[in-house]
Amino acid sequence: MAPSIAPELVELSRQPVPRYTSYPTAPHFTSDVTADDYAGWLKSAGQEGGAVSLYLHIPFCRTICTYCGCTTKAALRDDPVRAYAAVVHDEIALIANHLGRAPVTHIHWGGGTPNILPPDSFTALVEDLSARFDLQDWFEHAIELDPRHVTQEGARLLARLGINRASLGVQTLDPQVQAVIARIQPLERITAAFEALREAGITAINADLMYGLPRQSLGSIRETVEAVVRLKPERIAVFGYAHVPWMKPHQKLIRDEDLPGAAERLAQARLARELLVDAGYCEVGIDHFALPDDALTLAARAGTLRRNFQGYTTDVAESLIGIGASSISRTPQGYAQNAPDNHGWRRAIEADRLPVVRGRRLQPDDLTRGRVIEDLLCRFSADVPAEVAGSNLELASLPQLAALAERGWLRIGDGQVEIQQHAPEIARIVASAFDAYLGTAGRHSAAV
Numbered sequence: 045m046a047p048s049i050a051p052e053l054v055e056l057s058r059q060p061v062p063r064y065t066s067y068p069t070a071p072h073f074t075s076d077v078t079a080d081d082y083a084g085w086l087k088s089a090g091q092e093g094g095a096v097s098l099y100l101h102i103p104f105c106r107t108i109c110t111y112c113g114c115t116t117k118a119a120l121r122d123d124p125v126r127a128y129a130a131v132v133h134d135e136i137a138l139i140a141n142h143l144g145r146a147p148v149t150h151i152h153w154g155g156g157t158p159n160i161l162p163p164d165s166f167t168a169l170v171e172d173l174s175a176r177f178d179l180q181d182w183f184e185h186a187i188e189l190d191p192r193h194v195t196q197e198g199a200r201l202l203a204r205l206g207i208n209r210a211s212l213g214v215q216t217l218d219p220q221v222q223a224v225i226a227r228i229q230p231l232e233r234i235t236a237a238f239e240a241l242r243e244a245g246i247t248a249i250n251a252d253l254m255y256g257l258p259r260q261s262l263g264s265i266r267e268t269v270e271a272v273v274r275l276k277p278e279r280i281a282v283f284g285y286a287h288v289p290w291m292k293p294h295q296k297l298i299r300d301e302d303l304p305g306a307a308e309r310l311a312q313a314r315l316a317r318e319l320l321v322d323a324g325y326c327e328v329g330i331d332h333f334a335l336p337d338d339a340l341t342l343a344a345r346a347g348t349l350r351r352n353f354q355g356y357t358t359d360v361a362e363s364l365i366g367i368g369a370s371s372i373s374r375t376p377q378g379y380a381q382n383a384p385d386n387h388g389w390r391r392a393i394e395a396d397r398l399p400v401v402r403g404r405r406l407q408p409d410d411l412t413r414g415r416v417i418e419d420l421l422c423r424f425s426a427d428v429p430a431e432v433a434g435s436n437l438e439l440a441s442l443p444q445l446a447a448l449a450e451r452g453w454l455r456i457g458d459g460q461v462e463i464q465q466h467a468p469e470i471a472r473i474v475a476s477a478f479d480a481y482l483g484t485a486g487r488h489s490a491a492v
């Protein structure tokens with residue numbers, strides 16, 4: 045165990061808590077929210093006339109990495125991907141019917157591996173979006189890319205289609221770890237992907253890294269972080285491997301004995317953080333780092349940083365419209381999730397129905413608690429309104445919080461909580477103290 049980490053913190057870090065990319069979290073969505081409800085929500089978003097953001101989910105990859113926690117499946121050929129894209133066009137049409145020609149400030153292509161889309165399919169989808177919606181001149185058009193499939197030609201196509209931000213899944217550069225996670229991608233491949241994107245004019249590049257992977261060590265974290273820093277991505281995310289084999293059966297291929305323990309995970313997260321801060325990156329929220337002049341850093345400093353299903357964002361649109369199987373939408377009225385399986389999603393759209401199968405209507409208490417939780421994860425402190433804290437704002441009487449404050453990791457003031465700089469790892473645990481539904485549905489990954 046790394047000597048500077050208190051054993052109590054290690055113990056706490058094992059605690060299973062949600063990642064809070066929404067509140068209430070997805071396990072609390074129910075069939076009470078129907079396609080008709082969502083149609084009404086889209087209509088009022090359209091009538092309000094405010095900007096919306098779009099998330100398009102492409103749930104295919106050439107091969108499946110053993111650690112993957114995303115909703116995706118293997119497609120060795122293009123046919124299923126093309127067939128899926130054809131249904132996405134129909135879903136876009138259905139949404140536009142309800143929403144109208146809304147102004148769009150962000151588009152995010154996620155997956156899976158969106159760069160698996162054949163060039164003509166991808167071009168047609170982007171053209172469809174720009175024909176049906178009012179894409180603002182300055183809008184952010186982002187995509188998640190698997191670096192193993194980034195080519196010069198592919199990067200030029202992305203640039204031509206207006207993509208201006210790309211996230212590359214680097215995870216680890218350790219060949220031993222790459223072998224266990226079934227994802228071989230040497231540094232030369234990652235460097236070539238960076239170069240292809242930059243040459244094409246896409247200079248806003250994010251790199252995703254991970255800790256807690258099987259056979260990962262402090263040495264391999266150091267080597268990976270140092271090599272990635274030399275490539276100078278604008279943003280770097282460092283995600284703790286979420287081992288949830290009960291939800292993702294392919295993770296059973298990862299042997300328990302290969303997984304770093306809680307103390308090792310904490311030490312890996314801390315080392316990555318130290319190295320990134322030493323290299324000049326600024327911490328943004330619980331797992332992101334960005335260059336000092338990056339918009340995410342500036343948003344964090346200005347207190348305008350937001351957290352949504354894609355993690356941290358500068359996006360302030362009131363509504364996020366999810367498109368594609370399993371995607372989740374958020375409007376001021378609530379969350380709506382599409383059918384998670386490609387068949388159910390397609391059947392609904394073919395029947396001319398929005399493919400929503402569940403969701404959550406937001407109550408005033410959800411909104412208040414959601415704001416506290418988002419504040420904690422975005423700026424490590426929150427003002428806790430009386431209706432959440434109790435009429436006399438006795439936050440210290442919440443047993444989970446009192447214990448953290450006693451250890452010096454949390455400061456509790458009058459209706460205010462502030463996570464101390466030396467213990468950022470407790471953020472999800474502190475957030476969970478304000479989660480009225482905690483423990484009533486779903487199993488979660490470890491806090492760190």
Ligand SMILES: C[S@@+](CC[C@H](N)C(=O)[O-])C[C@H]1O[C@@H](n2cnc3c(N)ncnc32)[C@H](O)[C@@H]1O
Nearest residue numbers: 111112113155156188189190213252283285286
């Ligand atoms: C949809 S994937 C990325 C896109 C692309 N398919 C790739 O792998 O390069 C988004 C990111 O989620 C993270 N991720 C995937 N599975 C995870 C897990 N089980 N725990 C934590 N992070 C995970 C990885 O860092 C990955 O880059």
Ligand code: SF4
Nearest residue numbers: 105108109112114156
């Ligand atoms: S990590 Fe990316 S490439 Fe690997 S299976 Fe998941 S979505 Fe696909």
